[in-house]
Amino acid sequence: MRRTLSRYLIEEQREKGKINADLRLLIEVVARACKSIAVAIGKGAIGGEGGVLGEAGSDNVQGEAQKKLDVISNEIFLEANEWGGHLAGMASEEMELPHAIPNRYPQGEYLLLFDPLDGSSNIDINVSVGTIFSVLRCPEGADPTADTAFLQPGTKQVAAGYAVYGPTTLLVLTVGDGVACFTLDREQGSFVLTQEHLRIPEDTKEFAINMSNLRHWEPPVRRYVEELLAGKEGPRGKDFNMRWVASMVADVHRIMTRGGIFMYPLDAKIKDKGGKLRLMYEANPMSFIVEQAGGAASTGRQRILEVQPNGLHMRVPVILGSKNEVELVTSYHGT
Ligand code: P6P
Secondary structure: OOOEHHHHHHHHHHOOOOOOHHHHHHHHHHHHHHHHHHHHHHHHOOOOOOOOOOEEEEEOOOOOEEEHHHHHHHHHHHHHHOOOOOEEEEEEOOOOOOEEOOOOOOOOOEEEEEEEEEOHHHHHHOOOEEEEEEEEEOOOOOOOOOHHHOOOOHHHOOEEEEEEEOOOEEEEEEOOOOEEEEEEEOOOOEEEEEEEOOOOOOOOOEEEOOHHHHHHEOHHHHHHHHHHHHHHHOOOOOOOEEOOOOOHHHHHHHHHHHOOEEEEOOEOOOHHHOOOEEHHHHHHHHHHHHHHOOOEEEOOOOEHHHOOOOOOOOEEOEEEEOHHHHHHHHHHHHO
């Protein structure tokens, strides 16, 4: 009997007591929203008037040109999640301020943060993109329309996941009981459990970084990468391979599948912003997932999950993946 996402979540609730009914239902709604985004992206391939490719003609709060699908994906997440009664509020990469749950709907105890379509610059070249989400509890008495309710360290997450829209549509999820991977059965329209208890090998021969920023890197990262490039003749004594999809979800999923280290470090070009990737809805959920699979996630100077957020769209350096590699490059920051 195939275990669907629904069955997995019911087991996590009833047999393990890891989640309650509200969180189970919230994750089911998020999964349905990801299915809708997968359909919207597929329509983009059709193009023409009904197509959803190309620029939306607007910028998001990050000052990044929005793709039509960025806006559509954000709307899908808001509409799917605001009526269910599980949420006190939502926050998105695509919106400056939190989204209040309309008064006509019941409020719940959770906060949902998401990057509705990460890597969307890859859409027009048909490379895998994804959705990243994080779930927090709304603090007692907090105003969920104020970003302060959301500014909790990543250790407070109760669930996190990502969807990969690629050759198959996958949902990778943790509720704090390891990491499970579900594959969308397009005929049934349901996510089927295809891997449970994913583990990231502690060692690797594969690294992911945008090499074009080399001249901007801080010395510890430069030292670490140059040692990888030196291969078996260098201090590491083995050759390394490099991958860079420029879609965090795709790069992280490769690491979840076969190990590796992903780095978007601080560099002189983005130093004033604190980094490239966003803490609340990219780094934190991915770090929760990676740590639950036996990996590590650091800014280079501290554990990402322990960073105290100072803003909804705060950026941080990200170094995550195979534990021994993350610890090595982090140790270089200490020297
Ligand atoms: P660069 C996509 O825009 C993203 O936020 C992540 O998905 C990805 O890892 C990174 O930026 C790619 O950045 O500078 O290589 O284009």
